[in-house]
Amino acid sequence: MLELSTIWAGIIAFAVLTYVILDGFDLGIGILFPFAKTDKDRDVMMNSVTPVWDGNETWLVMGGGGLFAVFPLAYSVVMPAIYMPVVTMLLALVFRGVAFEYRWRTVRGRWLWDVAFHGGSTVAAMCQGIALGALVQGIPVADRMYAGGWWDWLTPFSLLTGVALVIGYGLLGATWLNMKTTGGIQRLMRSYVRPLMFMTLGLIGLVSLLTPFQDPIYLVRWFSWPGVFFSAFVPAVVVLIAWMLDRGLKMQRDYQPFFCAIALFIVCFIGIGISFYPYMLPPSLTIAESAAPDSSLAFALVGAVTLLPVILAYTAYTYWVFRGKIDPEESYH
Amino acid sequence: MNLFANFDAEILARIQFAFTVSFHIIFPAFSIGLASYLAVLNGLWLWRKDQTYLNLFNYWKKIFAVGFAMGVVSGIVMSYQFGTNWSTFSDTAGPVIGPLMAYEVMTAFFLEAGFLGIMLFGRERVGPGLHMMATAMVALGTLISATWILSVNSWMQTPAGFDINELGQFVPVDWWSIVFNPSFPYRLIHMVLAAYLTTAFVVAGVAAWHLLCRNRTAEVTLMFSMAMWMAVLVTPLQIVAGDLHGLNTLEYQPQKVMAMEGHFDSHPEGAPLILFGIPNEDEKRVDYAIAIPKLSSLILKHDLNAPIDGLDTIPDEEEPPIAIVFYSFRVMLAIGFAMLGVGLWSLVQRVRGRLNEDRWLHRASILLAPSGFVAVLAGWITTEVGRQPYTVYGLMRTSESLSQVDAPAVAASLVAFIVVYFTVFGAGTFYMLRLMGKAPKSGLQKTQKSLEFYSMAEAV
């Protein structure tokens, strides 16, 4: 029988991955905001996510809330460990979240909320990357509590993962805009895709090379059988996806580059999953150790199994309602 | 870490939690009420085919969108704060309250967020039926959200249905009694009515402002009339609900009621109701008290001579801070009766056909426009400060709930929250007020497709 805690780890991983993809292109648009040439282009960029950004961000609540619900020990160890990046991310999300509405409520102050949108998106992405790096580095635990200092998260490695995520989200954002826009702004975004892709690939490579040296666990995982199989396999898949992305771009396809960029994220995410399993927080806590009692897991699982498909269905429906290219003449406000 | 550093972090974390949650609740109180109001307006428009309802819908929709955005971003902060500042609490109580919050995300937050886009921006894309559904789903989502989070909070006030395991964690035994813990029904009803009243008085205030500015359109008079009906009908319900809530609290958290009432001493033969006074915690008495003999016994026990215990029966280290609870409770009550007064006044003027003429009624409505928010905050302060020194009542102290974080980290983030919240939410409030300052549009709008268009489109 599969352990309840393993199933839940899968569900949380799914929620986090969904968050990374959905809010990834959403934050990516904010990251790319200053590159737009005109106010009109910025309107279009923002309108391409206005009806869905709140839903995208709810997956972050699902990831955090889910962790609290089923892995309370992991939640209560991680949050103090990455206190500063988490608080900074939350504040950054405040700025960019309200910008969606405030921007349309003022003419004189619009630039201010443009800056807030860009700054908030970039800082939030950076903090998420730093948090990821801090997790990979390992979090010391003693006596069911975080046992490190409040600056431990800050290392060259975590800064690198921070930058990598900003660039990666930028790639998602650029391919999303290539899909959702027309005319000058589409051409502009398309021209960014290639450089962003190569930077992303480079950073993925660098992070992957450094990861095994963060903790012996990873070294063993990736350089002993069967891990070594994946070690050879994953880079090949990454290259293949990148090639398809590039081809889609050359052939001026709308959808292909975006979905290839998503695939890139999925592969990297699986790679991280392989590194971590069966740990929740390497090297201190395993999934089973950090789980809540079975009665909590079972109660919440009933809801997750019945509700998540419904949620995915109406989320897809909303995307369907707002499908197609953004009409620059149509304003939502 | 030495004890002193720990104490510092505790006070800072408490201030931070109180600050962020108090900011947060301001927006839900408005979102819950306004979402239902918008659903009603949309429904009435479809039913009566009167353009006035649609114009009002479009007017309040913009204000709703700004408030909702502030509610979402301040709420996301809350859901992470349990881990950052109260991680011991999260580890200990997580197995019980965590799943409830996960249900809140899955049944409420996704629902609100999923249909919000269609509600705000999709009318032209989905047709009136689906748009109505989306609007109703957003309203339902806010109510479901309130249900779960109040269940969580009520469980912390009146814990039930759990066991304590060898690690000291609370573990669930009976989910039904966890969710429907003793104070939950009272708290839920009282809070939802509070949200409706808060919104009704904002709507009334805006309408009254435009009436005073002599913008007497059909839209303005309609919203004034709707809001005043809410005031007349819901305020008495709220007072009854509050009274029942208090009786429930007397049963489960007696020292909170002692603090609310200012009963430092026991009264073996009938306790007085202290209307006003200055609680003196050092001398353990209420100075300058204006009291009505025996009324407290009548309210709490329905018997003039029923004995009532006072704080003298409670060890000092089990007592909540008295003065804060005493004052905030009276602020809430005063506002409740002021709302009742304005409601009755409007009823009289309505019967006399002078609802839109009585300028003093309009001025009073403007004065009460922000009062719902004040009452909501005062009510929560009564509730939350009154349960101190516990986070899980009688079982887990606030001082035991803290994270292993250093005071400077909490202090730095507290300052950041204060600065950011005041600027960002200050700007948002300013934008909302500016939207409210404009009168709603009247008559048919040329950019809108009419209802006939949709019925024709559907027929084709």
Ligand code: HDD
């Ligand atoms: C009585 C109602 C109520 C209360 C006491 C709270 N909330 Fe809240 N919350 C709501 C009612 C609400 C809502 C009506 O559902 C909101 C407000 C406006 C909105 O946008 O949704 C919301 C939004 C909201 C969000 C964003 C949801 C999204 O992404 O769409 C989160 C994560 C939280 N809240 C979390 C919390 C936490 C952790 C609380 C306790 C400490 C809390 N809320 C108290």
Ligand code: HEM
């Ligand atoms: C939304 C309206 C709410 C308001 C305005 C509010 C207000 C407050 C205030 C003022 C305190 C500080 C009490 C003190 O330290 O003396 C407090 C404490 C606390 N509240 Fe609430 N609260 C609200 C809702 C909730 C909910 C829904 C929960 C649980 C899910 C909650 C959990 C807590 C906890 C854990 C504490 C203890 C930490 C502390 O003492 O600061 N609160 N709250």
Ligand code: HEM
């Ligand atoms: C005048 C009649 C009222 C009475 C008798 C009353 C009674 C109470 C009592 C006894 C509590 C504390 C519950 C506890 O033990 O935790 C409470 C809390 C509260 N009150 Fe009131 N109240 C009244 C009016 C109002 C009004 C007009 C509002 C807002 C518009 C309001 C909003 C709240 C809120 C938000 C809380 C905290 C949440 C809760 O515990 O339900 N109340 N009220």
